[in-house]
Amino acid sequence: MKTARWRKILGWIGxxxxxxxxxxxxxxxxxxxxxxxxxxxxxxxxxxxxxxxSFYIQNYTGPLSDPVFQRYLLNSLYIAVxxxxxxxxxxxxxxxxxxxWRLPGADNIFFWTITNRMAPPAAFLLPLFLLYTQVxxxxxxxxxxxxxxxxxxxxxxxxxxxIWLMKGIMDGIPVEIxxxxxxxxxxxxxxxxxxxxPLAAPGLAITFILSLIFAWNxxxxxxxxxxxxxxxxxxxxxxxxxxxxxxxxxxxxxxxISILPALIFLVFVQRYIVTGLTFGAVKE
Amino acid sequence: xxxxRLGWLLLSPSLIVLFIVxxxxxxxxxxxxxxxxxxxxxxxxxxxxxxxxxRRLVFDQDFLAALWRTLVFTFTVVTSELVLGFVLAQTLTxxxxxxxxxxxxxxxxxxxxxxxxxxxxxxxxIPGFGPIPYFLxxxxxxxxxIGTYAEHAWATAVLMDIWHWTPFVTLTLLAGLSxxxREPxxxxxxxxxxxxxxxxxxxxxxxMPVILTVVFIRIMDALRVVDEVYMLTNGGxxxxxxxxxxxxxRVVFPKTDYGYGSAMSLLVLYVTIVMCxxxxxxxxxxxxQKA
Numbered sequence: 001m002k003t004a005r006w007r008k009i010l011g012w013i014g015x016x017x018x019x020x021x022x023x024x025x026x027x028x029x030x031x032x033x034x035x036x037x038x039x040x041x042x043x044x045x046x047x048x049x050x051x052x053x054s055f056y057i058q059n060y061t062g063p064l065s066d067p068v069f070q071r072y073l074l075n076s077l078y079i080a081v082x083x084x085x086x087x088x089x090x091x092x093x094x095x096x097x098x099x100x101w102r103l104p105g106a107d108n109i110f111f112w113t114i115t116n117r118m119a120p121p122a123a124f125l126l127p128l129f130l131l132y133t134q135v136x137x138x139x140x141x142x143x144x145x146x147x148x149x150x151x152x153x154x155x156x157x158x159x160x161x162x163i164w165l166m167k168g169i170m171d172g173i174p175v176e177i178x179x180x181x182x183x184x185x186x187x188x189x190x191x192x193x194x195x196x197x198p199l200a201a202p203g204l205a206i207t208f209i210l211s212l213i214f215a216w217n218x219x220x221x222x223x224x225x226x227x228x229x230x231x232x233x234x235x236x237x238x239x240x241x242x243x244x245x246x247x248x249x250x251x252x253x254x255x256x257i258s259i260l261p262a263l264i265f266l267v268f269v270q271r272y273i274v275t276g277l278t279f280g281a282v283k284e
Numbered sequence: 285x286x287x288x289r290l291g292w293l294l295l296s297p298s299l300i301v302l303f304i305v306x307x308x309x310x311x312x313x314x315x316x317x318x319x320x321x322x323x324x325x326x327x328x329x330x331x332x333x334x335x336x337x338x339r340r341l342v343f344d345q346d347f348l349a350a351l352w353r354t355l356v357f358t359f360t361v362v363t364s365e366l367v368l369g370f371v372l373a374q375t376l377t378x379x380x381x382x383x384x385x386x387x388x389x390x391x392x393x394x395x396x397x398x399x400x401x402x403x404x405x406x407x408x409x410i411p412g413f414g415p416i417p418y419f420l421x422x423x424x425x426x427x428x429x430i431g432t433y434a435e436h437a438w439a440t441a442v443l444m445d446i447w448h449w450t451p452f453v454t455l456t457l458l459a460g461l462s463x464x465x466r467e468p469x470x471x472x473x474x475x476x477x478x479x480x481x482x483x484x485x486x487x488x489x490x491x492m493p494v495i496l497t498v499v500f501i502r503i504m505d506a507l508r509v510v511d512e513v514y515m516l517t518n519g520g521x522x523x524x525x526x527x528x529x530x531x532x533x534r535v536v537f538p539k540t541d542y543g544y545g546s547a548m549s550l551l552v553l554y555v556t557i558v559m560c561x562x563x564x565x566x567x568x569x570x571x572x573q574k575a
Contacts, residue, residue, distance in 0.1 A: 015375055019386045022372070026392055029404040029447065032415065036407050048415040094298040101291030109299070116306035120508035120556055122529035123549040126536055127309035127316065135312075156305045159298060188290060217397035219511045220529075224537065234399045238515060248407065255403040262395035270391040274455045277394070278497055 030259070037252035044248060059253035072236040073257070076216055078147050079232060080261075083154040084212040088204055090155070091162035096192055098163075099170035100178070110167070117160040125224050128153065132225055145226045153221055158211040161276060165210075168275075169203035170196070209265045210276045216261055233258050317546040322539075330543070337547035347548060349523065350531035351555065357527060358506040358559075361445040362499060368446070369453030369498075376458050390451045398448070402515025405444040409516075430517055434524035437517045441525050444512055449505070453498055460494030461487075500560055507556050528552055 036044065040056040063069040094113075098106055132144040143149035177199070178191045186194065197204070219234040226235065237258055240251040269276075317337055319330040341347055376383065393401065409416050409430050417428040430437040464487065472482050488495075510529035513519065519526035519534065526534070532552065536545030 012380075015378075015380065016382075018372075018375065019382070023386055023389050025447070026390055026451070029408050030392065030396070033400075033404045033407050036413075044413045046413075048413060048418045050415075090298045090301065093294040097291040097294035101288060103288060103291050103295065109295070113298070113302060116302050118504055119306075119310070120504070120529065120552060122508055122510060122532045123313070123553040123556075124309050125533065126542065126545045126549050127313040128305070129537075130316065130542060131309060131312060152301065153305050155301045159302060163298065213395055217395075217399075219397065219399040220533070224533070234397055234511075237397075237399055237403060238511075240403075248410065248413075251403060252407055255400045259396045259400050262397070263392075266391060266395055267388060269395065270388050273391055273394055274452070274459050277452055278456055278501060 033252045033255055036248055037250075037256050039249055041247070041249060056249060059249040060257070062250055063254055063257075069236060069254075072231050072233045075147060075230055076233040079150045079154070079230070080212045080216040082147065082151040083158060083215040084208045086151060087155060087158045087162045087211045088208045090159060091166045091207060092192075092197070092200070092204065094163050095166040095170040096196060098167060100175065110163070113160045113163050115160075117157050121157075121220050124156075125220065128221070129224055143225075145228060145230050147230050149225060150222060150230055150232070153225065154215045154218060157218075158214055161214070162207045162211055165207050165272075165275060166200070166203060169200050173199050206269065206272045209269055210272065213262050213265060213269070216258075313546045313550055316543055317550050319543045319546075321543040322541050333543060337544050338551070340544065341547055341551055346523070346535070347531065350526050350528045351552075353523075353526065354507060354528040355559075357442070357445075357509070358503055360442055361449070361506055362502045364442070364446055365450045365453045365502060366495070366499060368450050369457050372450070372454040373457035373461055376454070377461050387455075390454070392451075393448045394452055396448075398509075398511035399515050401444065401448050402512040405440060405447075405512070406516050409440055431521055434521055437521060437525050441513050441516060444516060445506065445509065448512065449502065453502065456498045457491070457494060460491050464490050499563065503560055503563060504556060507552075507559070 031050070035050060035052055037059050038052050038055045040058070043054075043056070097103065098110060103109075129144075132149055133142055136143050143152070173196060178188075178195055181191050181195050182188070216232075217234065218232075219238065222230075222232045223235045223238065226232070233254070237251070237254050240246055240254065316330070318333060318335070320333040320336070321330040376387070396404075408414050409428065411417050411429055411431070420426040420428045428436055430440050468486050468490070469482055472486055477485075508529050509527055510533060513525050513527055514530055514533075517525045519530050529552075532545065532548055536542075536548065539545075
């Protein structure tokens with residue numbers, strides 16, 4: 001009896017030790033980045049210490065007052081918000097159609113949308129680059145290096161995910177509710193805006209936030225399909241590496257800024273992240 | 285009552301967008317892959333090349349090496365993450381105070397931009413002020429230099445990927461574990477099965493669909509890793525950590541060899557599909573035998 005109890009206590013201690021260690025392992029690299037962002041060049045090469053005794057704010061004010069960097073940040077904001085809005089609205093329409101109509105071939109269409117997300121981006125860099133610079137052009141205007149170009153492009157991975165996520169939510173709203181509204185004389189448009197949207201609002205918010213984070217985080221397409229005007233914060237962060245004599249403190253500051261949106265929404269999205277990343281195949 | 289026309293009308297914007305940015309590039313890459321097309325070449329337009337680009341690829345040592353490296357990388361990280369993730373998911377099936385807190389913190393790496401993941405790990409291992417080389421040298425006398433030693437760069441890349449993606453594997457498996465009905469487990473315990481037997485003959489087979497999903501997604505993602513490694517080591521030292529995505533990115537764009545690059549891209553896509561398919565068949569068979 002006594003040994004069983006000791007065993008149980010040891011089990012709990014082990015469990016907590018494991019999870020505290022894991023938490024430290026998870027947080028440490030990000031915390032270290034923050035620490036580096038608080039130090040000047042000279043302070044950095046002292047012996048590593050995890051304490052923040054003074055804050056070298058110039059690492060943040062430097063990039064933030066630089067017009068180039070401001071533009072990167074604004075571009076990221078426009079593109080992420082624009083893409084998230086577009087994706088959420090398109091997914092709302094698409095899943096309303098998929099859930100409420102019996103369209104011929106709807107299952108195949110649904111599956112086809114997902115395959116778009118599975119393709120490795122490296123395989124699509126080149127064709128997209130060519131399409132954006134050479135093929136989709138009106139006179140001298142191309143989609144290359146434009147915000148709208150990236151907003152459209154990010155649909156390739158965000159829209160399939162949004163459709164998956166919204167499909168489950170849409171199917172969860174009983175058809176009887178919209179039928180009742182239609183008996184009362186509402187048109188299908190009215191049903192969509194007055195009945196479905198309010199009921200699906202939490203799901204729409206999650207779709208919006210996750211799309212926003214994914215679009216904000218994207219690097220590879222942004223790096224190849226922009227040159228000057230539409231560069232985003234992630235490409236700005238990567239540019240620090242190529243410059244000789246990297247200013248590590250500033251790089252850490254920019255990296256910290258770049259993960260802020262994700263940090264802000266972390267608590268809201270953490271329950272949906274698995275559904276989001278498994279294309280809805282595994283629900284929590 | 286519901287006209288199909290409105291249904292199609294609502295669905296069509298999504299389909300048009302996906303067609304333009306998803307399907308059209310796919311068709312285009314097939315078309316370009318059969319051509320010689322180099323912006324800096326003497327003949328500037330596309331000329332038909334048949335399967336020449338693919339013939340060239342099969343003997344391209346750099347390409348094959350990068351592909352092999354990517355396969356090894358994928359195998360290493362996916363195996364480690366699956367084993368680690370399963371153990372951690374098992375500990376999370378119990379309710380304990382602080383569980384919600386640990387879970388939230390643990391999601392953190394998943395929402396950080398891959399490029400920022402590369403940046404954080406680079407800061408961890410910079411010789412001179414990164415804590416990892418500093419303490420390794422101080423306590424164990426190891427000279428940890430990711431810019432000099434290929435193995436160190438490789439180990440850091442693997443560790444970084446494990447840090448980044450184990451939470452995803454853990455939480456997905458946890459979602460699967462929580463959905464397993466309790467009765468068969470309890471029945472087996474009553475019948476005198478020990479924990480290992482329950483795990484081996486009941487939990488694993490019942491978890492097979494979720495395990496397959498996780499492995500499938502992780503393989504797809506690991507095969508296309510670019511951002512993190514680009515930021516961490518820039519593919520170096522030498523080509524020690526040049527994974528296939530980075531190889532395409534670095535070889536094709538400066539050289540503007542579009543036809544060859546398209547063929548390369550398509551082959552990578554093909555390898556990804558074949559890998560996933562093979563794995564699916566293999567694991568599905570294993571699952572059937574054990575069940």
